[in-house]
Structures are given as C-alpha cells and as structure tokens.
Amino acid sequence: MEYFTELGHLGLFISAFLAATILPLSSEVVLSALLLNGLSPTLLVITATTGNVLGSLTNYALGYWGGIPLVKKWLKMSEDDFLRAEQRFKKYGMLSLCFAWVPIIGDPLTVIAGVLRIRLHWFLILVTAGKLLRYVVISYIVLQVS
Numbered sequence: 396m397e398y399f400t401e402l403g404h405l406g407l408f409i410s411a412f413l414a415a416t417i418l419p420l421s422s423e424v425v426l427s428a429l430l431l432n433g434l435s436p437t438l439l440v441i442t443a444t445t446g447n448v449l450g451s452l453t454n455y456a457l458g459y460w461g462g463i464p465l466v467k468k469w470l471k472m473s474e475d476d477f478l479r480a481e482q483r484f485k486k487y488g489m490l491s492l493c494f495a496w497v498p499i500i501g502d503p504l505t506v507i508a509g510v511l512r513i514r515l516h517w518f519l520i521l522v523t524a525g526k527l528l529r530y531v532v533i534s535y536i537v538l539q540v541s
Contacts, residue, residue: 403429407439408446415450415495415526417471417502422447426530427537436538440530447526448519451495451505455518458509466506480507489517493525 407429411422426443430436458466466472472480480503484491492508495501508518 400434403432403434404438404442407442411443411446412450412453415447415502415505416453423533426533430534430537431541436534440527440534443530444523444527447496447530448523451501451522451526452519454502454505455509455513455515458506459512460509463510466510472503472506476503477507480504481511484508484511489513489521492518492521495522496526496529 407422407425410420410425414420414422422443426439429439457469461469463477467474467477480500483500484504484507489508491504492513495505505518505522
C-alpha cells in the first residue's frame with residue numbers, strides 16, 4: 396500500500412504540474428481516482444495544489460524571461476489568445492489570478508502575469524488560493540458522491 400501511495404502522489408503531482416501548462420491534461424481525474432482508493436484527502440490536495448502551482452509558475456517564468464515573442468513561439472499562443480488574456484488581466488486585475496485553474500483562460504493568464512512582471516509573491520498567493528480552493532471543492536464532491 397505504501398508503494399501505491401508514493402506512486403499515486405507522484406502521478407498526481409506530475410499530472411497537476413502538466414495540467415497547469417498549456418498541455419490539455421486533467422489532474423482532477425487522477426485526484427478523484429486516488430481519493431476513491433482511500434488515500435488521504437489532505438495530502439492529495441496538498442500534492443495536487445503544489446504541482447499545479449509549480450506548473451503555473453513555469454508559465455510565469457516563460458512569460459517573465461521569454462517575453463512575448465518566445466511565449467508565442469514556444470507556447471503556440473495566437474495573437475488573439477494573448478490579447479484576450481491581456482484584456483482579462485487588465486479588466487479584472489491581479490484577482491484574475493485566482494482563476495488560473497479555469498481551463499483555456501488560466502494558462503494564458505499566468506503567462507501574461509509573467510510578461511507584465513506581476514510581483515511574484517502576489518502571483519503565488521493568488522494562484523495558490525484559487526487552485527487550493529478548487530482541489531478542496533473537487534475532493535469534497537468526490538468524497539460526498541462516493
């Protein structure tokens with residue numbers, strides 16, 4: 396069981412990390428499966444949140460150090476995607492980072508935050524808060540339904 400637990404946490408961390416990048420992956424399925432197999436909800440939420448925040452931090456770093464040209468090339472963000480993310484960010488401000496977990500819009504928001512050089516501590520606080528809350532809610536729903 397300990398081996399399964401370690402592999403489960405590693406798999407969840409990797410899936411959460413990759414899901415926070417532009418790759419079309421979902422860590423929620425992995426989290427749900429592990430919850431249904433009796434692993435600790437608290438540790439799973441911490442693992443998923445950590446991986447997902449680090450994935451978003453990778454996007455931030457790409458935007459921060461790579462700038463717009465590199466972001467468009469590496470992340471294959473179209474001009475429209477980039478402009479929409481920038482408009483959302485400017486409209487809603489830094490609080491939009493609480494929604495970095497939302498599919499399609501979240502990843503570009505974290506890249507834009509890097510390009511705009513949002514202070515790292517605010518980035519980490521807001522992104523972590525949003526992602527943590529999402530994983531807590533998902534875990535609660537999965538455990539209540541099962």
